[in-house]
Amino acid sequence: MTYLPAPRAKRTSPWLFVAIAALALAGWQWFETRQRLVDVQQQVSQKLAEFDTGNKEDRGAQKLSREQIDALQARLGAVDGKIAEFQAQSTTLQALYQDIARSREELALIEVEQAIVLAGQQLQLAGNVPVAVLALQTADAQLARLDRPAHLPLRKALAKDLARLNALPFVDMPGISLRLEQVLVGVDKLPLGSYGRPEKKAENEMAAESKNWWQRTGGAVWQEMKGLVRIQRFDREDVALLAPGQGYLLRENLKLRLLNARLALFSRDQSTYRNELKVAQDMLTRHFEANDKAVQTAQTTLRQMTTSEINVELPTLNDSQAALRSLRPGKEKR
Known part of the structure; x- marks a missing residue:
């Protein structure tokens, strides 16, 4: 009988262990990478959620800001309208004040003219110097209240006439x-x-x-x-x-x-x-x-x-009247 030789035991290759180790290492790395990827995804999702929430809050804040800006613009428009109305009223009031000032000046000048005319009448018709002096003083007081540089020539003429009248001898x-x-x-x-x-x-x-x-x-x-x-003496007269x-x-x-x-x-x-x-x-x-x-x-x-002297030569008011005539046309043109 022939004996067959016994088979040899297979020898394990070391590369197998290396391959298994490499495979295990690759699987562990894959698992770890996947875990990290999941963590990253979660973090990204969380960040996206936070960003979305912040975006929503920003949109709400922007909407609120737009509403506030719209309200402010509406108020600003109302204020602009009030300012325009106030400016129009101010212009009207200023024009009215100027008209009133001119009217007051015209009335004052009319009173001054009447006072000068009265003084001239009192001098020419009645020779009443005190009344004429009082009338001229009243006219000068009216011009002093107006306080306008254009009235200075008339005031100078009134001062000259008053000086001439006050220098006259007094006749009671x-x-x-x-x-x-x-x-x-x-x-x-x-x-x-x-x-x-x-x-x-x-x-x-x-x-x-x-x-x-x-x-x-x-x-x-x-x-x-x-x-x-009746006994009466006639021996004297x-x-x-x-x-x-x-x-x-x-x-x-x-x-x-x-x-x-x-x-x-x-x-x-x-x-x-x-x-x-x-x-x-x-x-x-x-x-x-x-x-x-x-x-x-x-x-x-x-x-x-x-013995009283009543015939005093009275001066005329030509200077005051001429100054008044030169002043009145300028007022009428204006």
Whole structure:
């Protein structure tokens, strides 16, 4: 019998172990890589979720910001409209204020013109210097309140005219007129010289009241008897005799003389004024009781007024009027 030789045991190759190790290493690396990939995916997903959430918040914030911007723009538009309306109102008010200022200036200039005209009338017609001075001072005060450089020439002219008027000698025309009025009112009470000494009725009545009835009766009879005879002195001057009805005419004629003197005073007619006063003095001396105190007072008053100078050469207001005329056309053009 033949024996077959026994088979040899197979010998394990070392490359197998290397391949298995390499395969195991590759599998472990694949697994580890996959785990890392999963982690990266999770991180990416988380980041994307966070980014999406932030994006949503940003969009909400942007939307809110746009809404706020729209609201602010709407408010800004309303404010712009209010500003435009305010500017329009301000322009209108400014124009209205300018019109009012021009109107006030025009009214003031009209008042100034009226004052200058009044001053000229008082000087030319009545010769009333105080009233003319007051009118010019009023005009200058109006111009001072306006305080415009264009009014300086007119104010200079007013100052010159005021200086000329203040340099004039003072004539108290109202005072002289009042004194003439007092004499005029007292003419009816002045006793006439042709009727003898004035009666003393009051003294006789007081003396009669202190007596008995028979004494009063006797006294009354005696007074009647004395009235039948009148003793009067004519050794100094012949007193003009007047009929009883002529006394009224004499007093009225004296009043007319005094009134003529008063009119001459207002018209500054020196000659007529003095002539009428002298005629009135002559009438008082000739026809009225010289020893009466009222007559003497009237004579003294007329004598003093005769020496008064009333004819003063008054200046004109040509400078002020010319300055006013040069100012008014400029205002009318403007």
